Amino acid sequence: MGNKILIVTAVDAERDAVLRGLEGDERFVVIAGGVGPAIIAASTAAALTSAAGSYRLVISAGIGGGFDGQADIGDIVVSTGITAADLGAETPDGERFLSVDELGFGSARVAVDVAQAHRLTDALFTAGMRAIAGQALTVSTATGSAEQAARLAARVPGAASEGMEGYGVAAAAQLAGIPVLELRAISNRVGPRDKSAWRIGEALGRLAQASAVLKEVF
């Protein structure tokens, strides 16, 4: 395993924010892998394969939604677990969701080094940031209602952030045998879709700040 760290964002604006924070630290390679779990899994796998043996850690980084009571706009969520929260099946009555774990088709969860997640959270806090260690959820459809937010919070205890890429990045890292973390700068509440309430610019600024701390921790 090499000494480099691969950071994968969805879009260029997130990649550029991370690069601003890293200030040219050559231990880190930062790519924008696309929006959604499938394309970013492919992008991550391609990056890892093209430089096999170079990386010791993969980080999924970007903006994300915060679950009420867990993470507010401007906070940073560091994953203590990464879950594809909508990977499964509905029961015939439409009342319940069965995860792939319950269906026996593998796992929607990727474990992370929780001690490492807490070290990063502590370092972010020391740097004056509001940082939370919690469960990072990946969905293919950004939540747009209070009802869906409640369903997801009940489905994944400790749900703190919602994004659309973490599990894809994590699945590629897991297949390559490389540890993974997810880092989300919260841009909005998970719940009723209200684009006017999104604070994407602020979240990108927090992402840059948090990226500067990565240099101290890893």
Ligand SMILES: O=C(O)c1cccc(C(=O)CC[C@H]2O[C@@H](n3cnc4c(=O)[nH]cnc43)[C@H](O)[C@@H]2O)c1
């Ligand atoms: O609903 C809208 O009008 C709208 C406006 C701006 C952005 C979106 C997105 O769906 C962005 C998806 C993109 O950003 C990440 N992200 C940010 N917040 C969330 C969220 O609450 N739930 C899921 N993903 C979120 C995500 O990782 C994507 O890369 C919509």
